Amino acid sequence: MNAATPATPGATPDPGTVTWVPGAAGSLHDVDNLPYGVFDLPGDDAPARVGVRIGDHVLDLAAAAQALAPAYGPLLDTPRLNDLMAAGHTTWTAVRAWVTDLLLDPASEDSLTLHPVASVRLHLPFEVADYVDYYASEHHASNVGRMFRPDAEPLLPNWKHLPVGYHGRAGSVVVSGTPIHRPSGQRRPAGADAPSFGPSARLDIEAELGFVVGRGVELGTPVGTADFRTTVFGVTGVNDWSARDVQAWEYVPLGPNLAKSFATSIGAWVTPLEALEAARVPLPGQDPEVLPYLREDGPGGYDIEVEVELDGEVVARPPYRDMYWSPAQMLAHMTVNGASLRVGDLYASGTISGPERHQRGSFLELSWGGAEPFTAAGRERTFLEDGDEVVLRYTAPGARGRIALGEVRGTIVPAV
Amino acid sequence: MNAATPATPGATPDPGTVTWVPGAAGSLHDVDNLPYGVFDLPGDDAPARVGVRIGDHVLDLAAAAQALAPAYGPLLDTPRLNDLMAAGHTTWTAVRAWVTDLLLDPASEDSLTLHPVASVRLHLPFEVADYVDYYASEHHASNVGRMFRPDAEPLLPNWKHLPVGYHGRAGSVVVSGTPIHRPSGQRRPAGADAPSFGPSARLDIEAELGFVVGRGVELGTPVGTADFRTTVFGVTGVNDWSARDVQAWEYVPLGPNLAKSFATSIGAWVTPLEALEAARVPLPGQDPEVLPYLREDGPGGYDIEVEVELDGEVVARPPYRDMYWSPAQMLAHMTVNGASLRVGDLYASGTISGPERHQRGSFLELSWGGAEPFTAAGRERTFLEDGDEVVLRYTAPGARGRIALGEVRGTIVPAV
Numbered sequence: 001m002n003a004a005t006p007a008t009p010g011a012t013p014d015p016g017t018v019t020w021v022p023g024a025a026g027s028l029h030d031v032d033n034l035p036y037g038v039f040d041l042p043g044d045d046a047p048a049r050v051g052v053r054i055g056d057h058v059l060d061l062a063a064a065a066q067a068l069a070p071a072y073g074p075l076l077d078t079p080r081l082n083d084l085m086a087a088g089h090t091t092w093t094a095v096r097a098w099v100t101d102l103l104l105d106p107a108s109e110d111s112l113t114l115h116p117v118a119s120v121r122l123h124l125p126f127e128v129a130d131y132v133d134y135y136a137s138e139h140h141a142s143n144v145g146r147m148f149r150p151d152a153e154p155l156l157p158n159w160k161h162l163p164v165g166y167h168g169r170a171g172s173v174v175v176s177g178t179p180i181h182r183p184s185g186q187r188r189p190a191g192a193d194a195p196s197f198g199p200s201a202r203l204d205i206e207a208e209l210g211f212v213v214g215r216g217v218e219l220g221t222p223v224g225t226a227d228f229r230t231t232v233f234g235v236t237g238v239n240d241w242s243a244r245d246v247q248a249w250e251y252v253p254l255g256p257n258l259a260k261s262f263a264t265s266i267g268a269w270v271t272p273l274e275a276l277e278a279a280r281v282p283l284p285g286q287d288p289e290v291l292p293y294l295r296e297d298g299p300g301g302y303d304i305e306v307e308v309e310l311d312g313e314v315v316a317r318p319p320y321r322d323m324y325w326s327p328a329q330m331l332a333h334m335t336v337n338g339a340s341l342r343v344g345d346l347y348a349s350g351t352i353s354g355p356e357r358h359q360r361g362s363f364l365e366l367s368w369g370g371a372e373p374f375t376a377a378g379r380e381r382t383f384l385e386d387g388d389e390v391v392l393r394y395t396a397p398g399a400r401g402r403i404a405l406g407e408v409r410g411t412i413v414p415a416v
Numbered sequence: 417m418n419a420a421t422p423a424t425p426g427a428t429p430d431p432g433t434v435t436w437v438p439g440a441a442g443s444l445h446d447v448d449n450l451p452y453g454v455f456d457l458p459g460d461d462a463p464a465r466v467g468v469r470i471g472d473h474v475l476d477l478a479a480a481a482q483a484l485a486p487a488y489g490p491l492l493d494t495p496r497l498n499d500l501m502a503a504g505h506t507t508w509t510a511v512r513a514w515v516t517d518l519l520l521d522p523a524s525e526d527s528l529t530l531h532p533v534a535s536v537r538l539h540l541p542f543e544v545a546d547y548v549d550y551y552a553s554e555h556h557a558s559n560v561g562r563m564f565r566p567d568a569e570p571l572l573p574n575w576k577h578l579p580v581g582y583h584g585r586a587g588s589v590v591v592s593g594t595p596i597h598r599p600s601g602q603r604r605p606a607g608a609d610a611p612s613f614g615p616s617a618r619l620d621i622e623a624e625l626g627f628v629v630g631r632g633v634e635l636g637t638p639v640g641t642a643d644f645r646t647t648v649f650g651v652t653g654v655n656d657w658s659a660r661d662v663q664a665w666e667y668v669p670l671g672p673n674l675a676k677s678f679a680t681s682i683g684a685w686v687t688p689l690e691a692l693e694a695a696r697v698p699l700p701g702q703d704p705e706v707l708p709y710l711r712e713d714g715p716g717g718y719d720i721e722v723e724v725e726l727d728g729e730v731v732a733r734p735p736y737r738d739m740y741w742s743p744a745q746m747l748a749h750m751t752v753n754g755a756s757l758r759v760g761d762l763y764a765s766g767t768i769s770g771p772e773r774h775q776r777g778s779f780l781e782l783s784w785g786g787a788e789p790f791t792a793a794g795r796e797r798t799f800l801e802d803g804d805e806v807v808l809r810y811t812a813p814g815a816r817g818r819i820a821l822g823e824v825r826g827t828i829v830p831a832v
Contacts, residue, residue, distance in 0.1 A: 255671020
């Protein structure tokens with residue numbers, strides 16, 4: 001292949017278009033991925049700053065900006081992605097193109113600082129403004145409906161007309177790796193009149209995908225589905241830890257609160273939406289037809305595969321492509337009443353579950369409310385035990401091969 | 417009375433302890449009140465900064481700090497109360513004592529800058545971190561229960577065991593005076609199978625009281641009821657605008673979302689908790705006894721009278737003293753699962769309603785779901801019409817006489 005041959009997506013790339021970073025080409029973190037994070041080095045005095053992951057390394061973007069593009073300094077020499085996001089969609093594209101060029105051009109190597117990803121400390125990648133959690137998987141909503149209302153239609157009447165969601169606690173969103181204290185709270189034992197207080201006995205995960213808003217929009221200005229790509233900066237994995245016993249007792253009539261507000265884990269890396277262009281797929285189909293403000297041109301779904309790992313064993317593989325509601329629809333719904341957006345707003349998909357048992361994204365569903373234990377690492381399991389480690393992993397087609405989103409890892413520590 | 421006579425709370429104050437600010441002594445904004453706000457002057461280039469209200473004036477605290485107490489500059493020469501709050505309870509007390517001394521000492525007058533309150537522009541007084549809304553009035557919850565579940569117990573089983581609440585949208589909290597766009601959304605007409613989209617036809621108010629958290633607390637550290645006074649900086653009025661038709665359709669099973677997220681108005685002034693010491697009263701009584709983490713020593717309630725004014729006429733007088741759950745209990749509940757607190761967290765009481773019809777804090781209750789119109793300015797009314805102006809006013813006993821909290825004002829403008 002010579003320089004005159006146009007690049008073919010999916011074909012072996014021209015060596016001249018292969019990154020010089022050792023081990024990165026062909027990996028899950030090639031130049032078609034390039035997720036952003038915030039890092040520092042333990043024992044180093046330099047403040048946390050923006051980096052990009054390439055292969056098994058982190059490129060220091062604050063240093064790169066200082067050396068090569070001082071105009072980007074204020075966006076990158078900062079301990080949060082909010083400044084880069086606030087610069088707007090055109091800048092997101094420009095910075096990504098600049099980083100890609102640096103990583104493809106061997107002449108850049110001497111000007112850049114790479115750190116092994118294992119050597120850096122990763123921080124919450126952005127300041128979370130508001131956090132909204134949806135309930136966008138028909139399989140998940142139906143499973144929950146069947147368990148809790150066995151004699152009724154599994155889906156409530158509103159479910160196929162609007163993406164049902166609620167606001168979560170932004171202040172307890174934590175970065176992957178943060179230990180999760182088992183929450184205590186009120187729960188009413190079966191048959192009892194009054195609740196008792198103590199550590200949750202039905203602590204669960206929810207494997208979700210999160211969308212990070214990078215554009216502020218004033219009150220009174222609905223954002224349509226067509227504005228999704230200029231409004232959402234990128235995606236990150238989400239584990240919406242849930243105390244099912246607390247939830248069952250508290251949630252009427254205003255929804256879940258303490259059952260969720262103790263912690264929500266997100267990935268340390270935000271993958272730009274641009275990296276997921278090759279992963280776009282049509283939604284499975286919506287019937288009845290949605291109201292006009294929820295209609296969308298082009299494929300609204302993403303072909304992202306999720307793995308749920310418990311204590312070293314994959315216990316579920318939820319497929320994001322089976323989600324009923326698209327992220328553009330969730331965005332349009334969230335603002336159709338005139339609600340404002342802020343840079344750093346996070347909205348999540350809700351539990352990702354597919355039609356098969358091994359595709360369910362919560363232990364509630366995997367164990368059918370605790371009645372049908374599943375097996376992990378040779379043991380029968382239902383809900384989370386102290387010491388359990390859960391890792392959510394996400395991969396998708398990229399422009400050159402498969403790409404990985406940042407994992408979401410958390411270990412359960414005993415109640416305080 | 418001479419200087420040797422100790423001051424008696426409630427007695428006529430010694431002239432030497434009367435503020436020199438014209439018109440302030442004996443007003444609703446005497447030195448026993450001293451709410452903080454953030455202001456600037458239209459046409460002036462100076463950035464917004466912290467001020468305190470005294471009588472019909474605003475004392476410029478940024479200027480006062482510059483002239484007399486430079487150490488307070490970083491807390492007061494800033495366009496948000498978060499910095500003052502983050503300085504901690506001891507500093508809250510010290511700053512209030514300093515301001516009180518300035519306003520009582522005639523020698524201070526020449527060093528200080530006062531602006532007529534009518535001449536300043538007031539801003540959102542603090543950056544809202546998370547916003548949680550409770551449902552703490554037994555009368556309100558019972559009224560809503562009777563309307564929506566006429567054949568069942570008005571209160572759900574959990575209601576007297578925990579303060580039911582949910583997270584609202586922090587990004588759409590606006591300051592008093594901000595026009596409120598009528599929200600559009602999905603609502604299902606009676607008897608219809610499918611929803612339609614359009615402006616809410618049942619737009620409502622909720623007269624509430626808000627509590628502003630001034631102390632950050634890390635994840636995993638429950639805050640007990642005894643820590644209320646060192647954790648909550650002050651109070652402000654809240655109007656939790658609600659689209660009842662949107663709410664009725666969307667709220668199962670995850671609670672209200674779009675019905676509330678379009679706007680929540682708060683007062684421009686935050687009244688320090690210290691100013692409300694004289695307003696403390698016992699709760700009406702809790703039966704069954706609450707779980708240990710919700711127990712509280714001393715009076716948990718506040719004797720705050722609320723007026724709801726619609727188009728110039730007072731249409732309701734909800735009494736805060738009748739609330740079932742105390743703000744210290746709401747705080748303890750919010751954190752008992754280990755949820756963190758951030759400076760600027762706001763939690764609100766939920767609609768304040770008393771036992772009598774004229775004490776109901778929402779139009780839903782005042783008009784019994786629209787079935788029993790009430791009268792305002794000579795007309796029969798149910799829900800809000802475009803052009804309506806609602807003002808919530810709050811007064812309470814202070815150390816010297818009655819004090820007023822900041823009003824919460826909003827005018828409904830047509831849907832976008």
